[in-house]
Amino acid sequence: MDIAAAAGVSKSLVSLALRGDEGVSDATRARILGVADELGYRSNTLARGLVQGRTMLLGVLLTDLANPYHTEVVAGVEEAADAEGFTALLAHGRNDRRRLEQQLDALLQLSVDGVVVISSWLDPRVLTEAARRAPVVMVGRPAEHPTGVDTVANDDAAGATAAVEHLAGLGHRRIAHIAGSRRPAARARREGYLAAMRRAGLAAEAAVHTIGDDTGRRAAAAAELLEAAAPTAVFAVNDLAALAVLDRAHVLGVPVPDRLSVVGYDNTGLAETVRPRLTSVDQPRATMGRLAVTLLLERLGGRTADRREVLPPTLIPRASTGVAPAG
Amino acid sequence: MDIAAAAGVSKSLVSLALRGDEGVSDATRARILGVADELGYRSNTLARGLVQGRTMLLGVLLTDLANPYHTEVVAGVEEAADAEGFTALLAHGRNDRRRLEQQLDALLQLSVDGVVVISSWLDPRVLTEAARRAPVVMVGRPAEHPTGVDTVANDDAAGATAAVEHLAGLGHRRIAHIAGSRRPAARARREGYLAAMRRAGLAAEAAVHTIGDDTGRRAAAAAELLEAAAPTAVFAVNDLAALAVLDRAHVLGVPVPDRLSVVGYDNTGLAETVRPRLTSVDQPRATMGRLAVTLLLERLGGRTADRREVLPPTLIPRASTGVAPAG
DNA sequence: AAACCGAGCTGGAACGTTCCAGAAGGCGAG
DNA sequence: CTCGCCTTCTGGAACGTTCCAGCTCGGTTT
Structure with a gap:
């Protein structure tokens, strides 16, 4: 450590001074800090990590x-x-x-x-x-x-339940779900949706369409769902899927939320950006x-x-x- | 290094073997690698970095x-x-x-x-x-x-020029600009816009409105611009500002692109997400x-x-x- | 005056690697 | 048989810190 040489003290004392240890006299500390500053000293994380563990x-x-x-x-x-x-x-x-x-x-x-x-x-x-x-x-x-x-x-189950209850509370009965891939979170949301539909007495109305992760298949699933199940509301596994639904509704001329309600999941920035602003479950x-x-x-x-x-x-x-x- | 002890060789040789150096006999190398694997050895970046510089x-x-x-x-x-x-x-x-x-x-x-x-x-x-x-x-x-x-x-100047030329090529004359804060890139885009408007013989039609970085002021600037300058086209400093314009146009019932064209900058994911898809300058x-x-x-x-x-x-x-x- | 104390400082080991000089032993050439 | 060379391996220094035991020196207590 060249600071030690320049300040005329041992490297141990330099170390103590720089770390703010008590047992260093004020005069020496000031001198050491001065020299360190002048030399543009930066401590070395590698060396410290190595010895400290x-x-x-x-x-x-x-x-x-x-x-x-x-x-x-x-x-x-x-x-x-x-x-x-x-x-x-x-x-x-x-x-x-x-x-x-x-x-x-x-x-x-x-x-x-x-x-x-x-x-x-x-x-x-x-x-x-x-x-x-x-x-x-x-x-x-x-x-x-x-x-x-x-x-x-x-x-995820609670989130799905909140979405279904929100929609059911607005009078919806044909509430469909766009499910994600086999990933655990997606699965939990899907199970949560099914359970909530049962509890709401809407088991017969439940409809699930599964999508992949890529944009193309998202759009296809959205189209399919809207045409096959003719839902008045959709709970989507995430905001991107919800967006695909909004997009498809736009193309079909179905007004949102007048004829179709959509709920997303994750409350990403997108939810606040798209028109109409997207209702979403926030983690x-x-x-x-x-x-x-x-x-x-x-x-x-x-x-x-x-x-x-x-x-x-x-x-x-x-x-x-x-x-x-x-x- | 406990691998050295376990394999009955020096730490230097362990180092050579693990790094794939030539001068290690096949038998010894195999033994060392075996021991290392068994012990779940991972090299230590701190130590290596310290000595190698x-x-x-x-x-x-x-x-x-x-x-x-x-x-x-x-x-x-x-x-x-x-x-x-x-x-x-x-x-x-x-x-x-x-x-x-x-x-x-x-x-x-x-x-x-x-x-x-x-x-x-x-x-x-x-x-x-x-x-x-x-x-x-x-x-x-x-x-x-x-x-x-x-x-x-x-x-940035070239990007701004491309935007203006694209719009002018479509027959637009009242091409307004939503400018960003005083940051250098924003300034360069603004200068580029003004220069391109001059070159297109549209200097008289140039109109610049400046916004801040936050969403609220973005929306306000968009509203102001559309009402004050009544442009048929807007070149925005970035996609977020362009989005604010699209949004405002939607609220005012101005159809895009039929009565208003909008160009963004940065070609973010948003450009491909919003309706209508946003024309944007891609870096x-x-x-x-x-x-x-x-x-x-x-x-x-x-x-x-x-x-x-x-x-x-x-x-x-x-x-x-x-x-x-x-x- | 001896013993002790604390403040201020020092020297060397340690951390886990790489690097370097060089040792040991086998082999071929002279 | 000796020399030199090549292959394979070793021991110790070095990297920049922290940590620890211990040193010195003035002052206080007994």
Whole structure:
């Protein structure tokens, strides 16, 4: 450390002074800080991490940067990380499971103190294995709970129920559902929809159409659904699917919400952008991100039992839903 | 290194074997790899970085994760980084200049081998200072070129010209512009618009309304513009502003594109989502990201002269523009 | 005056790698 | 048989920090 030489003290004392330790005289401290400033000194995270065994870095691994759902969770994670003195570093899987695993590996090799995984894509065994090297919290609904890993999810069944009850409360009976792929969250929403329809005495009216992830099939499913089931209301598995329905309704000349009500899920920025504004089920994303950090810190504090947190979503009514058309 | 003990060789040999060096006998290599696998060994980036003086990490600093413009640049950066054997780590400024600086600092302290800054927010002096510790490339249009830093930008004037020529070619004369804040890119687009209007002999018809960054003022500016200037076409500084115009037109019952044509800038996902699909100027974002990495590598290879790259944008015609209404 | 104390400082080990000089042993050429 | 060379392997230094045990020196207590 050249600061030591320049200030005429030992490197140990430089270290103490820079870290603000008590046992350094004011005069010496001032001199050391002065020299450090002059030399443009920046501490070296690598060296510190190596000797301390912790880096104050949190890794955030996400499947898809472009997905606004993910980025709001990230905001929550960052806020909490900042408050605890950690730096959040993001790694991006770009919708590719292999790459996701590589990025996870890269984070672990960097000796991050913990990892928040915002993705349902990783194999539970990969997560369990990762959790042996650093605490791992997964945000999202896993198909199968990975042992050694904490999870934070929203209550998809409750969200679906809220959507159905909102629509039923407006007098709708033919409430159809556009379901997602076989992913766990989508499945839970679908089951929640079916259960809520039963409870509302509308089991006979339930209609489910399943879509893929790509835009083309979304549009096709929307068209099919509107023509086959002739619903007065649609609960869609997510905002993008809801958008496809709005789009199709526009093409068919069906006015929304006068003749058709539509509810989305995730309350993405889109919901507030499209015309009409989309009623959508909101997950408390920022809260989920913050909670993930809390769970990580608990693990760092020594907790070993797995935790599985489920947070309640909220329905945000907007202009895409209205009272059911008469007849 | 416990692998060394378990395999009965020196730590040096373990290092050589794991890195695939030639001078290790096949039998010994197999034994070492076997032991490493069994012990679940992962190399330690901190230690390697410390001794080698490079980490094979690229830092990507961005103002706003939620901005799809940024994320596509990131995709280009990641693609190129991957191809060169680097790992891209993202740090996020969350629309806060102070935080942006802190994150930049964190990246430098991590000893990343280079930084791609996707933001026009940082003080040029901060960037110049950072560039003394690691190569820095800025993607975006700086107000003032920071010395020691390479920049990659799109040609905003050319983009504005393309928009005006497209509209003029459709017979429009009263082409108004919704301008952005005082940020350099916005200013360049505005100047480009004015110059193109002059060249088209429409200087007298030019009308500029300026907006802020928030949604409310966007809507107000859109309303004001449509009512005051009564244009038949609007070139907006970005897609969000264009959206506000579409929205306002919808409220006023002005059909697009029959009585009003609208062109955006940035060609974000929104442009393909809204109805009608938005004509927009596309920046070659992925290419810009890849180019940024190329420039970083050149710096690592020893180049010291600053480079300033400007890439041509492309207008993507969609349904929001049509021939000017008669009369 | 001896013993103790605390404030202020130092030197060296440690962290997990890579790198470098060089050692050991086998083999072919002279 | 000796020399040199090649292959395979080793030991220790180095990277920039933190941590720990311990040093020195003036002042206070007994």
